[in-house]
Amino acid sequence: MxxxxxxxxxxxxxxxxxxxxxxxxxxxxxxxxxxxxxxxxxxxxxxxxxxxxxxxxxxxxxxxxxxxxxxxxxxxxxxxxxxxxxxxxxxxxxxxxxxxxxxxxxxxxxxxxxxxxxxxxxxxxxxxxxxxxxxxxxxxxANDIGHVTPKRPPEIPDDVPFVLALGRLHTNKAFDVLIRAISRVPGVHLMIAGEGPERETLETLARTERVTDRVHMPGWAEPSGLIRACDLFVCPSRHEPLGNVVIEGFSAVRPVVAAASQGPRELIVHGRNGLLAPVDDDKMLAAAMQAVLADHALAHRLAVAGRATYEREFAxxxxxxxxxxxxxxxxxxxxxxx
CATH class of the missing domain: 3.40.50.2000 (Glycogen Phosphorylase B;)
Incomplete structure (x- = not known):
């Protein structure tokens, strides 16, 4: 290799x-x-x-x-x-x-x-x-992180929903779409854990969308505890051949929302083990996020089904x-x- x-x-x-x-x-x-x-x-x-x-x-x-x-x-x-x-x-x-x-x-x-x-x-x-x-x-x-101790970031208040995304700060990952989506979901805090060439562009976008107080980009961070702690795990990629992060979300028993790029579209059965939104559509991505965050029963059902998918196919x-x-x-x- x-x-x-x-x-x-x-x-x-x-x-x-x-x-x-x-x-x-x-x-x-x-x-x-x-x-x-x-x-x-x-x-x-x-x-x-x-x-x-x-x-x-x-x-x-x-x-x-x-x-x-x-x-x-x-x-x-x-x-x-x-x-x-x-x-x-x-x-x-x-x-x-x-x-x-x-x-x-x-x-x-x-x-x-x-x-x-x-x-x-x-x-x-x-x-x-x-x-x-x-x-x-x-x-x-993906490694089994279903029993890892959750680690909520100190910069995110305990009384607000915590949305997490992971990956290199690159145009393929469509974190710009996610930031625009989060501006449509009031009161929610987003962490994008990763680093890359789009950092400055994404920080500028967060200021333009007036969500700098709710969007956190700490760089690379140990992901397992973060995934376990989040209320919703999101993969907004406009190009994603597989989507290892989706499998990690399944493993952690977290509800997953993803853009319907190549890999996530194959991993997720919409409404069963996750939700899909059209690629490059911040409005629909925001709607999918809101649906999960507003419905604890739906979030639990998606998370449990995702874990079953992981154990059956991706453990x-x-x-x-x-x-x-x-x-x-x-x-x-x-x-x-x-």
Whole structure:
């Protein structure tokens, strides 16, 4: 995995490797040099191999990766997103590419199998010409935070509804839509926990909408306690291939409202385990938020149903089982019945 220092796909890679190793699978984690990732994987019981994974002028990573893999002698090599797939060599192993979005499939030309973490992504890869039997759906899991102690932020009064959103401050996350929506929901305090290039724009918007006293942006914060403490968890993204944060909301037994972008639309059955609002529609997003905050019975029903969805599909146990099935199926000399 040669991705960035932070991000949903990168952090899930870490969680998956650690969980697979703890389950007894023999894992070699090869990563782009990053002190934080090295520390987290090491603390999780894995000794990763670090390589440069640089640009076009990097002529050493591919042969070093090839040598590393041949010493380890894997049955299956998973190239985790574009840069890793560009460097991944072929060999006596099965080479599979794992995508978390609608990426350029030319990076994966040496792969014989592709993995998508949503059904929509799998269908898209088949439409791009990949054989159906060589494209596989294997979902993400979120850690179980259902029993984490709630941690309400001190800057949010105890007697007001607390709405939470998480993510990088980027246009894709549509926190601008959420700020405009919160201006339509009086008395509610919003926390957006994250950092990114849109901070100044979002702060200006909060002033324009006259909600600076009700919108809090503390930067990155440990999310588990915040999710458990909030009255409503919101994912307003205008572009979200999966929506790990939605799964985290499910895990925490919190009601979830999301914009109907690709991933949340697949995760949420509207009115059953969450509510959906049209993308880029602050009025409808505000209406969905108000509906949940005003109806405790609805909020409870959505939260319980979301937790059931998590336990059935997105908890570590079912996802690790799905990965194990996939690895057995694609390994060289796998039984025909696999």
């Amino acid at each position: 040669a991705g960035a220092a932070a991000g949903g796909a990168e952090l899930f890679f870490e969680r998956l490797c650690i969980a697979q190793a703890k389950s007894g699978l023999d894992i070699l984690s090869v990563i782009r040099r990053d002190a934080g990732r090295l520390r987290r994987l090491t603390e999780g019981g894995i000794t990763p191999r670090e390589l440069r994974f640089g640009g076009q002028a990097d002529l050493l990573t591919r042969p070093r990766l090839n040598s590393t893999l041949r010493r380890f002698d894997p049955a299956v090599v998973v190239a985790w997103m574009n840069r890793a797939a560009r460097f991944a060599p072929t060999g006596p192993w099965t080479l599979a590419g794992r995508l978390g979005g609608f990426y350029d499939l030319s990076y994966y030309r040496r792969c014989t199998h592709l993995i998508g973490n949503t059904h929509g992504l799998v269908a898209w890869m088949v439409r791009q010409g990949w054989p159906k039997d060589q494209v596989h759906y294997v979902p993400n899991f 570590p146990k079912p996802v690790l089982a799905a990965w194990a099935d996939f690895l057995r199926h694609v390994a060289p000399n796998a039984p025909e019945s696999a």
